[in-house]
Amino acid sequence: MPLGVSLPPPPGGASLGDVVRRLADLLEPGPDWCGRADTGIEDVVLAGPGEPLDSLSGALVLAVGARGDEAVEMVTRAAAADAAAVAVRIADDGLSAAVRSAAEDAGIAVLGVPAGLRWDRAEAGIRAALARGRAERPADRGGDLFSLAQTVATLTHGVVSVEDAAHRVVAYAGSGDEADELRRRSILGRSCPESYLALLRGLGVYQRVRAGDEVVPVDEQPEMGARRRLVIGINAGRRPLGTIWVQEGARPLAERTPEMLRGAARLAAAQLVDHYFQGDxxxxxxxxxxxxxxxxxxxxxxxxxxxxxxxxxxxxxxxxxxxxxxxxxxxxxxxxxxxxxxxxxxxxxxxxxxxxxxxxxxxxxxxxxxxxxxxxxxxxxxxxxxxxxxxxxxxxxxxxxxxxxxxxxxxxxxxxxxxxxxxxxxxxxxxxxxxxxxxxxxxxxxxxxxxxxDTLDLLDRAPGVRFPAVAALVGHDGAHGTDLARSLLLYLDAFGDVAVVAKRLNVHPNTLRHRVRRAVALTGLDLEDPEHRLAATLQLRLDLGVPDRTDTAFPAG
Structure with missing residues (x-):
């Protein structure tokens, strides 16, 4: 599955201090660093020596393969591209004096990644810190492709990539520890191995996904370090815009993964149109x-x-x-x-x-x-x-x-x-x-x-429409500490089923019968009259509980 390099920023953000703490959890001793701990990081970009760096505002650049003078050069070039920070590989003695000096001169933070921490694990840890930052503040980027990829990863239990029509990844999500060797090689090599692309073309995968909303399985390829995958096309009519891939991770994919992929592809189509035309x-x-x-x-x-x-x-x-x-x-x-x-x-x-x-x-x-x-x-x-x-x-x-x-x-x-x-x-x-x-x-x-x-709401707004005797019964309970009104309401609600109501009130059936007779005597109710029963039920509901009111399509509450 091809993975590109020019990725839009993921939703969320973190400080350099957050990233350092996250990487320290992955390895002992943790990373070395210099610069301001509150430096804000919004994205992660992988780059090697000699590769162009443009418009990297808010990004942490992982300088893969840069050592010695090349690491110093990457620090200077990342600062010129307006990056927030740059990460370089370090030995046991931490950041070199030359790198520290270059960082101070350029005004950029530098993170030293120990040799025992692979770049793909470092990237996964940094993105986890970014995701945590997203969870701890209001989500204002919930509609972008990274959010969609994360949702699909959550629903499918897989490792997800969203690619454009040129096979470049525009968003991805899922545990970095569960990514297979093919994905790791694609990230570090900045492109998918041609052998795997040739396999996909030979299997007719791209032809099938561009024809409709079919979810196409791609079997495991152990010799290529590739686990089983599912892929669906993102299409606008007859125009192919890209694909969504789900790689099987440590556990099987969820049963409804194909259905979730179809939904995600429909949502992604409009967003990839914007990406294709470089829109906002x-x-x-x-x-x-x-x-x-x-x-x-x-x-x-x-x-x-x-x-x-x-x-x-x-x-x-x-x-x-x-x-x-x-x-x-x-x-x-x-x-x-x-x-x-x-x-x-x-x-x-x-x-x-x-x-x-x-x-x-x-x-x-x-x-x-x-x-x-x-x-x-x-x-x-x-x-x-x-x-x-x-x-x-x-x-x-x-x-x-x-x-x-x-x-x-x-x-x-x-x-x-x-x-x-x-x-x-x-x-x-x-x-x-x-x-x-x-x-x-x-x-x-x-x-x-x-x-x-709604009827109770209308009655509440018409105080002249009342059953005074029942209202007096509620007042009697308040003055004497009795429970006649509620017992009568439950009796009416239960259609006179004494056994059911007595059990609910945790009293003997004869106690309930006595309460009902007492309530009738105090109010003058005729329980044989359906209108008496209905009026009493409404009045008791009104007096024993406050009705809810919601009378606009866009309520203020």
Whole structure:
């Protein structure tokens, strides 16, 4: 699998001090260094003596193969290219005086990598430090190819590379320790061995991946130091833009790896278009995110937005709402933002694998998948969406460590109807907090509970509409320390099943019967009258619990 050298910066960042500490964990004694410990590092670039160095702002240059005078020259040239720091190989006595002097003159930090630490392991350790920096600050680059590669690596358990049409790697992720010999040779040699490229051409791999969305397996090649791989093409119509490779690491690839690769390839296509034309993918993706948010919340004209987003304005769309259920009062907004960004990436891959032109948007502290339905397809109902949501929630629960819940909010007949369906999902998720054991629910099944909640909300806003006798019963409990009102409500909810309610209250059935008779005597209720029962139930729910209110498509809370 070819690996190039001109890589865009990975998401996240770290200081030189962070990198030194990370490498010290890999080897004893750790690296030698000079310069400011707070020097910011955003990228890692491998370079050898004599190779051109251009526009390396924020990068740490790994000077592979540079020793003696060549190391001094690399320090000077890296500084001239505006690099943040340069790493050179050192002996047991640390950085040489000549390298230290050159670094001081050029104003650049230098990291000395001991001979016992291979360059590929050093690079993996540095990227781990960068990734940690990403997790500890708000994720503002969540849509780039490095984030996508990391998401695919997480979902597939593999080592991932995203390549352009010229077989140059534009992003990669996965454990460096699990990379095979072919990948290591490709990184250090700056190109894939021609023998492996010839093998791929002979097997017709590139021809197959350019023909559609087939996931092509490439068997292990022990003589080349290559483990088993899967590859899919990234194509825009008939134009090939690149490929995504997943190398099998220390454990087998996940069962759903082919499905995840299809979703990732759809997401990567738009980003590789920007890479191909050297555009600002981050700015364009931010614009797409803003437009998607506008479509979800109804802030912009739906047909106009559809044209920008490549959607058919006449298409229907399903909406699935997801909440990570972060622990209340955790107080760590930065980690919560990072967790939502990670979940958005995972959800985007799942959504793109399930439906073309899928959108995933953060809004109101929750995540929403908008899944356009092809015009020619008849409505399929909620069952397929529930299965998809269950798989998604299981993955998110495993990877984020939170009690994720989802609601299949329903079908918007037109794109302009999406905000109202989004509101259904938001309100249903709020209602679902009372049932943490439920992973996925549909708005249709929650409708009765939502009707009751909305009715209580209306009653709460109309204080003149009350059942005074029942309100007095609640007041009696407060004054006398009794539990008549709650016992009566549970009795009404259980349709008069004394055994069930007594067990729930942990009292004898005769005790419950006595409480109900006492409540009837105090209120004058006629439990044989259905209107008495309904009015009492509503009043008791209103007085014993505060109804939730969510009445805008974009609630402020």
């Amino acid at each position: 993918a981050t700015a364009r993706l931010a614009s797409r995110e803003e437009l998607s948010h506008g479509l979800l919340t109804g802030r912009f004209d739906a047909p106009a937005l559809a044209a920008h987003l490549g959607l058919d304005p006449a298409a229907a769309a399903h909406v699935v709402a997801v909440d990570l259920r972060d622990p209340a009062g955790s107080g760590d907004a930065v980690r919560a933002d990072a967790r939502r960004a990670e979940a958005t990436g995972i959800m985007s891959v799942h959504a793109a694998a399930y439906r073309d032109n899928a959108l995933v948007v953060q809004a109101c502290g929750q995540l929403y998948a908008v899944l356009p339905e092809p015009v020619a397809d008849p409505p399929a109902g909620d069952a397929p969406l529930v299965r998809w949501a269950e798989q998604l929630v299981a993955t998110l629960r495993r990877l984020t460590g939170t009690g994720v819940q989802a609601v299949v909010a329903g079908r918007a007949e037109r794109l302009a109807d999406i905000p109202s369906v989004k509101l259904r999902g938001h309100r249903a998720l709020h209602l679902l907090t009372r049932s943490p054991e439920v992973t996925v629910e549909t708005h249709a099944r929650l409708t009765p509970a939502l009707v009751v909640r």
